[in-house]
Amino acid sequence: MTQPGFSTRERILGAAEVLFARHGFAGASLRQVTAGARVNLAAVHYHFGSKEGLIEEVFRRRLDQLNRERLAALARVAERGNASLEDVLDAFIRPALEQSLEAHGGGAFVRVLARAYAEHDERLRRFLSENYGHVLREFASVFMRLLPHLDKERLYWRLDIIAGAVTYAMADFGIVKRRSTTSEETHRRQAVTHLIAFAAAGLRA
Numbered sequence: 335m336t337q338p339g340f341s342t343r344e345r346i347l348g349a350a351e352v353l354f355a356r357h358g359f360a361g362a363s364l365r366q367v368t369a370g371a372r373v374n375l376a377a378v379h380y381h382f383g384s385k386e387g388l389i390e391e392v393f394r395r396r397l398d399q400l401n402r403e404r405l406a407a408l409a410r411v412a413e414r415g416n417a418s419l420e421d422v423l424d425a426f427i428r429p430a431l432e433q434s435l436e437a438h439g440g441g442a443f444v445r446v447l448a449r450a451y452a453e454h455d456e457r458l459r460r461f462l463s464e465n466y467g468h469v470l471r472e473f474a475s476v477f478m479r480l481l482p483h484l485d486k487e488r489l490y491w492r493l494d495i496i497a498g499a500v501t502y503a504m505a506d507f508g509i510v511k512r513r514s515t516t517s518e519e520t521h522r523r524q525a526v527t528h529l530i531a532f533a534a535a536g537l538r539a
Contacts (some may be wrong), residue, residue: 350370354389359449359455360500393461405472408476418478423534
């Protein structure tokens, strides 16, 4: 579960990510995390303060990077001018699916993210909204300009559905399985293409 050469903090985060993905936030204990990371309980409290602090940092480690990449991609689209709906969707979708391919824990984090949607943890939902809600609002403002026929409520309903579809695609839960002759990267590129086409049609409807 741990990676040689990783710092104590990174080992704890890596072990926690795997265990939260496997057992959920309530189901995985700090003792399991410390055993997986090969550290003592004091190290968790030193680096994260509490289990809640550890959970938040598991999300920060991945989502800070993901949302920086999303906003940078959106800025590049804006610089080009005359952005299409597909260009903006690409900026939102592609960084997420690329992150799921990361060698060290990308797949586990996707399952952690799915847990966050599935488990009714109001504290965690509030944390995600307060820290990452602004990214969705940035995209929503661009979508509003491109889709003047949608009022705010309908737009946010559709963006919520798209965000769920992105998480589903990241987790590779779908019925379309990668062929043995197709690389992971090619499979993900195909997923991006189909997801953008599907999301664009849904937003334009």
